[in-house]
Amino acid sequence: MNRFALGHFSGVILDVGHILANTHRLFANAPAVTLVAALAKYRLSADTVTLDMHPLVIDTGAHRVLIDPGGLDETPDALMTALKAAEIDPASIDTVIVTHGHADHYRGCMRADGALAFPGAAHYLQRAEWDYWLAVDNPEPYHAETFRRLMPALKAHFTLLDGVGEIVPGIRAVSTPGHSPAHMALLIGERLMYVADVLLHPALVEYPDWFGGFDIMPEAVVETRRRLLRRIADEDLWVSAYHYAAPGTGRILPAGDTWTWLPRIITEDDVHI
Numbered sequence: 001m002n003r004f005a006l007g008h009f010s011g012v013i014l015d016v017g018h019i020l021a022n023t024h025r026l027f028a029n030a031p032a033v034t035l036v037a038a039l040a041k042y043r044l045s046a047d048t049v050t051l052d053m054h055p056l057v058i059d060t061g062a063h064r065v066l067i068d069p070g071g072l073d074e075t076p077d078a079l080m081t082a083l084k085a086a087e088i089d090p091a092s093i094d095t096v097i098v099t100h101g102h103a104d105h106y107r108g109c110m111r112a113d114g115a116l117a118f119p120g121a122a123h124y125l126q127r128a129e130w131d132y133w134l135a136v137d138n139p140e141p142y143h144a145e146t147f148r149r150l151m152p153a154l155k156a157h158f159t160l161l162d163g164v165g166e167i168v169p170g171i172r173a174v175s176t177p178g179h180s181p182a183h184m185a186l187l188i189g190e191r192l193m194y195v196a197d198v199l200l201h202p203a204l205v206e207y208p209d210w211f212g213g214f215d216i217m218p219e220a221v222v223e224t225r226r227r228l229l230r231r232i233a234d235e236d237l238w239v240s241a242y243h244y245a246a247p248g249t250g251r252i253l254p255a256g257d258t259w260t261w262l263p264r265i266i267t268e269d270d271v272h273i
Contacts, residue, residue, distance in 0.1 A: 001086055002247040004266035006189050009170065011266075012057045013240065013248045014082040016071050019104055020048045025213040026200065038203050049201060051243040053104055055079060057088060058188055063168045064088075065095040067186060067194060068242055069108035069117065073146075079108030080117065095168055096123045099196035100183040101133040102214075103146045105242070110150055116157060124167055127160035128182035139216065176228060178221025179214075185228060192266075193232050194240045198225050202244060202261040205229065205252055229259050238266055 002013040026049050027035055039046060056067040071078045083090055096118050098106045106125075111117050133151070138144035164173050167186075174185040179197045186194040198221070204210055208225045211218040232239060233254045240249050250263040 001082075002249060002265060004249065006058075006192060006266070008061055009189055010059045011188075011192075011240070012086050012088065013246075014055045014057065014079070014086060015246070016053045016055060016078040016082050016108065017075055018050050018052045019072070021051055021200075021212075023047055023049050027203070027207075027210050028213045028215075029218070030207065030210045034207070038207065042201075042203050044203075050245075051200060052245055052248070054240075054242050054244070054246075054248045055082070055108065056194060056240055056242075057083075057086070057093075058171065060168065060170045063095050064092050065097060065168060065171060066093045066118065066121070067097045068099055068105040068196065069096055070104045070242070071107035072104065073107065076107060076110070076112040080111065090118060091120060093118045093121050096121045097167060097171070097186065098123070098125045099186070099194075099242075100180040101125070101129050101147050101151075102143055102180070102197070103150070105196070106151070109154060116154060119157075121157075123154065123158040124161055125158055126173075126182035126184055127162055129180060130155075130158070130160055132181050140214070174228075176224045178211075178217045178219075178224045180216055183224075187237075188240075191236075192238045192240060193228070194242075195228065196242050198228055199239075199241055200243050202241075202263075205259045205261040206255075208258060233259060 004011050023046055053070045055070050058065045069079055109117055133144050133147035164175050166172050170189055172187045174187055176183050176185045176198045185196055209222050211221050215221040232252045239252055247265045249266050253260045
């Protein structure tokens with residue numbers, strides 16, 4: 001668990017487990033020689049890469065916002081366990097933001113018994129993202145089937161967004177298509193960018209032109225990633241990354257035509273919003 005302050009905001013990064021990704025699917029277009037060097041540098045297996053799952057809770061003073069309430073079918077109450085460990089009452093969550101329609105980012109919206117986990121909260125997802133996962137010809141049948149099984153029952157609790165803009169005061173949607181058609185990142189205050197799945201692994205900071213087999217729009221995700229990395233570096237933003245190992249926060253530093261990931265815990269002296 002990672003707690004940090006953002007001026008008058010505060011944040012808690014939760015731990016709800018991990019998923020295993022096939023290395024060659026995660027880095028689908030990586031040149032073989034470069035991939036071997038990257039695997040050694042980042043101490044990765046040639047077969048599988050562990051991706052942690054770190055939902056983010058932001059307390060703005062006016063709202064308590066849960067971002068990407070993730071989990072797995074096998075551990076549907078992991079999010080509730082993590083909230084309890086952080087001494088956060090689920091009833092205090094008044095806003096839930098889902099960045100895109102992969103279940104590891106929304107499974108915690110529903111408890112193991114099928115009840116809505118946060119019945120008093122306003123839930124947000126992009127409208128184009130919702131429609132995409134309900135399409136009968138969806139190219140990701142596993143994720144689509146899971147979405148259709150779980151999410152329609154929750155639709156009355158969702159506000160569907162149409163593009164960028166403020167969701168609650170101090171948290172803005174940033175358009176980042178590619179991993180999915182209407183994937184969004186979030187700018188929190190003026191100094192923290194939550195990147196969701198634009199950056200699935202720190203290696204993609206250094207190798208932004210690599211894409212994965214589960215990036216629906218490969219060319220778009222590369223363009224999006226480079227644009228977001230430039231913005232983060234140019235504006236000197238902090239980063240919160242859903243799938244990165246603890247602490248899950250850090251800085252992105254320019255390195256020629258690419259960038260470097262520097263994991264670091266945010267302290268109150270570092271960020272003023």
